Each structure stands twice: as structure tokens, then as C-alpha cells.
Amino acid sequence: MDIQEIRNKAKRLLESGEVKVVVGYERGSTESKSTPAFIESPDDVDRLIWDATCVNNLAAYAIQEAKNGGVAIIARDCDARSIVMLVQEHQLDKDAVRVIEVPDETQWADDPALPESLEERRAFWAKEFEKCTRCYACRQACPGCFCNTCFIDRIVPRWAAKRAGASDAWMFHVTRAMHQAGRCGDCRECSRVCPVGIPVHLLAREIETFVGELFDYKAGMDMDADPVLGTFTPEDPDPNEHGG
Amino acid sequence: MSEETTTIEQQTEEQKPKVWKPRILGILCNWCSYAGADLAGSSRLQYPPNVRIIRVPCSGRVNPQYIFKAFQRGFEGVLVLGCHPGDCHYAKGNYYARRRLMLLKKFLPSLGIEPERFHFEWVSASEGIIFAEVIAKMTKKLEDLGPFSGVSVVQGVTQINTDAEDEHR
Numbered sequence: 339m340d341i342q343e344i345r346n347k348a349k350r351l352l353e354s355g356e357v358k359v360v361v362g363y364e365r366g367s368t369e370s371k372s373t374p375a376f377i378e379s380p381d382d383v384d385r386l387i388w389d390a391t392c393v394n395n396l397a398a399y400a401i402q403e404a405k406n407g408g409v410a411i412i413a414r415d416c417d418a419r420s421i422v423m424l425v426q427e428h429q430l431d432k433d434a435v436r437v438i439e440v441p442d443e444t445q446w447a448d449d450p451a452l453p454e455s456l457e458e459r460r461a462f463w464a465k466e467f468e469k470c471t472r473c474y475a476c477r478q479a480c481p482g483c484f485c486n487t488c489f490i491d492r493i494v495p496r497w498a499a500k501r502a503g504a505s506d507a508w509m510f511h512v513t514r515a516m517h518q519a520g521r522c523g524d525c526r527e528c529s530r531v532c533p534v535g536i537p538v539h540l541l542a543r544e545i546e547t548f549v550g551e552l553f554d555y556k557a558g559m560d561m562d563a564d565p566v567l568g569t570f571t572p573e574d575p576d577p578n579e580h581g582g
Numbered sequence: 583m584s585e586e587t588t589t590i591e592q593q594t595e596e597q598k599p600k601v602w603k604p605r606i607l608g609i610l611c612n613w614c615s616y617a618g619a620d621l622a623g624s625s626r627l628q629y630p631p632n633v634r635i636i637r638v639p640c641s642g643r644v645n646p647q648y649i650f651k652a653f654q655r656g657f658e659g660v661l662v663l664g665c666h667p668g669d670c671h672y673a674k675g676n677y678y679a680r681r682r683l684m685l686l687k688k689f690l691p692s693l694g695i696e697p698e699r700f701h702f703e704w705v706s707a708s709e710g711i712i713f714a715e716v717i718a719k720m721t722k723k724l725e726d727l728g729p730f731s732g733v734s735v736v737q738g739v740t741q742i743n744t745d746a747e748d749e750h751r
């Protein structure tokens with residue numbers, strides 16, 4: 339997509355007053371990096387860039403920026419799904435947000451495959467979570483993690499100890515993945531920001547696969563749809579039909 | 583939940599059962615299955631005594647975190663029982679629960695946990711016999727699977743937390 343087209347759209351939205359800020363990307367500290375840009379004046383739209391260095395899911399800024407008036411966000415397909423999800427979850431007023439769609443040109447890194455046997459899988463995750471420093475960057479970067487107080491920060495009840503260690507990290511990550519049911523658009527931001535390279539997005543991706551299989555639901559596709567775990571039908575898959 | 587687990591930790595320590603029995607955490611709806619369990623008890627139906635029961639007001643109150651927490655603490659199996667669809671005292675609680683718990687059951691293998699370690703089903707207040715059967719069947723399945731080595735086995739080292747550890751951090 340032509341960068342000029344993106345800049346023009348941003349300019350129009352700011353000039354018309356439809357939005358107060360456009361969240362996009364600008365050149366970072368080096369040529370090989372981009373950084374999120376918050377453009378508030380039509381005169382600044384030339385700072386915007388769009389190339390392979392633009393990888394962050396900017397939907398993570400949507401809630402905060404929408405509070406100061408309308409916000410437009412430059413979004414790939416997966417990021418746009420996060421924005422739709424936030425509207426569905428009543429975190430974002432749909433009139434306060436515009437999406438400037440851009441084609442997905444990200445060079446996605448190869449994903450490690452989950453091992454075949456259950457025993458190996460358990461060991462796989464234990465080995466990964468052993469590395470977790472509990473910095474919570476994954477959670478902070480994830481648009482689906484919008485809670486004011488995360489369960490893991492609660493004192494009563496305490497769901498896991500605060501120290502690093504595979505067992506407590508397991509508790510954090512599997513619960514976080516479950517909380518992403520129907521919210522994850524597979525932007526892989528959680529894994530990208532992890533300082534120790536844990537592929538945490540695989541957990542949320544597994545959850546989304548099963549959400550699709552069980553409830554024929556895909557996250558962030560329809561602003562007017564109820565979140566998948568916030569609704570039901572009497573005909574839903576039943577434990578007794580599935581061998582309990 | 584914390585009191586329950588402490589009791590079990592202590593019990594395994596103190597009683598040192600000679601025959602290994604899988605430890606099951608049962609989370610039961612007050613209005614149906616808990617009453618069913620009560621009936622099973624008062625009718626003196628035989629069922630293996632290795633279940634620790636938590637009573638909840640409705641299966642809709644069962645947060646998936648309870649189940650993860652139980653596995654993290656090393657329970658061999660977790661059981662959730664609620665009122666039959668259509669019979670929930672809060673009308674819809676079990677329908678919401680069904681979505682969450684079906685999803686959780688499918689997710690367990692992604693974590694390397696056998697799906698048989700988690701069971702959920704509908705058991706009414708009058709189904710004391712069914713309650714006893716469910717426990718017996720699950721116990722048998724878990725015995726076949728064998729002890730659960732925990733969620734954090736890295737190179738043969740198992741880390742299972744106790745309440746005391748959680749609270750001192």
C-alpha cells in the first residue's frame with residue numbers, strides 16, 4: 339500500500355475533526371526499527387511510515403487514546419480484529435474509533451510446533467515457563483488484556499506466587515490464554531515482546547482453534563456479536579455427548 | 583479452596599496411605615450434585631474416599647482458574663458437577679459453564695494434560711447412585727493413568743506448590 343494513501347487518510351480524519359489522534363508508525367532509533375507514532379496535527383502526517391519494520395499491534399493503545407476524543411488506528415487484519423473485539427467487549431465505543439486498514443506485510447517468524455505426545459508437551463511448556471521472568475510484557479502488549487487489575491496481581495486470593503519459576507508461570511500463562519478465548523486475533527505481539535523468547539501466543543492460538551471448532555466463532559469479526567463465552571445456545575456441545 | 587488443599591497436603595503427609603489413590607478435587611453445585619453426594623453418603627453407597635469436595639452455589643460459579651490451580655497443586659483429577667441443562671436454579675448458569683468447561687477440556691491436551699483428568703457432568707439431587715458411579719469411574723480412569731507428575735516437570739524435577747509458599751511471596 340502506498341504510504342501517501344495512508345497519510346492522506348490520516349490527514350482527512352484529523353482535518354475533519356473526526357479523530358483527535360492517529361496512531362501509526364514512524365521511523366525508530368535506527369533504519370531497521372519503527373516506533374508507534376501519535377499524530378495529532380494534520381501537518382505531521384508525513385512522519386507516518388508503513389513497511390516491514392512496522393510490527394506492533396497498535397490496538398493496545400485504543401482504549402487509552404479513545405478517552406481523549408476519537409482515535410484512528412493503522413491496523414493489519416489481525417490488529418483490526420483486536421479493535422472489533424474491544425468494541426464487542428464494551429471497552430471501546432465504536433463511534434470513537436476509526437481503522438485505517440493496511441495490508442499485512444509482516445515477515446512472521448516460524449512458529450515452533452507443539453510436540454506430539456502429551457508428556458513431551460508438558461515438558462515443552464515447563465521448559466519454556468522456566469525461562470519466564472514474570473515481567474508481564476506479554477500481558478501489557480496484548481490488546482485482549484485490558485483489565486484494570488489482572489488476576490495475577492490480586493493479593494486475595496493469590497493465584498500464584500510472584501517469584502519466577504515454571505509452576506507459577508504456568509498458572510499465569512494458561513489462565514491468561516483462557517482469558518483470551520474469543521479475543522485473540524493472532525497478532526503474536528505477546529511472543530514478540532517477550533524478552534526471553536517464549537512462544538506464548540501458541541497457547542492463545544490453541545484456544546482460538548477450539549473456540550472455532552466448538553462454537554463456530556472467530557475473534558473480532560463482528561462488532562455486534564456477543565463475546566463467545568458471554569453467551570450460549572441450548573444446543574451447544576454437551577459433555578455427555580462427548581464421552582464426558 | 584486454600585483450606586481444602588492444605589487439608590489434603592497434611593492428610594497425605596500424616597496418614598501416608600499404603601495404596602496409592604488418585605486425589606480428586608470435586609467442585610459441586612449446591613442445589614443438585616452436592617445434594618446428590620449427600621444422598622450417596624446418607625444412603626451409605628460405597629464410593630472411593632479420595633475426593634475432596636468444594637461446594638459452589640452454581641456450576642456457573644466455576645472459574646476455569648480453579649481447575650488450573652488444582653492441577654498446578656498436583657491433583658490427579660478435577661471433577662465439576664452441575665444441574666442438568668434446564669434445571670439450573672439461576673436458569674442459565676450451567677449453560678455458561680458448559681461453554682467454558684468444554685473449551686477447557688479441549689485445551690488440556692495442548693498443555694500436555696490428559697483430558698480424562700478433567701470430568702464434568704450433570705448430576706441431580708436425586709442421583710446419588712450416579713454420583714457414586716461417576717466417582718468410581720473417574721477414580722478407575724485416574725488409577726490407570728497413574729500419578730500426575732505436575733505441570734512443571736523440567737528434567738525430572740517436579741515443583742508442586744503448597745499454600746504456605748504462595749502466601750509468603
Ligand code: SF4
Binds near residue numbers: 484487488513518
Ligand atoms: S491475564 Fe486475564 S485478568 Fe490478566 S489482564 Fe489478561 S485478561 Fe485480564
Ligand code: SF4
Binds near residue numbers: 482521523529
Ligand atoms: S497473539 Fe498474543 S498479544 Fe496478540 S491478541 Fe493473541 S494473545 Fe494477545
Ligand code: SF4
Binds near residue numbers: 471472474531
Ligand atoms: S513477556 Fe515473556 S518473560 Fe515476560 S511475563 Fe511474558 S512470557 Fe514471561
Ligand code: FES
Binds near residue numbers: 614639665671675
Ligand atoms: S444451580 Fe446447579 S448448576 Fe446452576
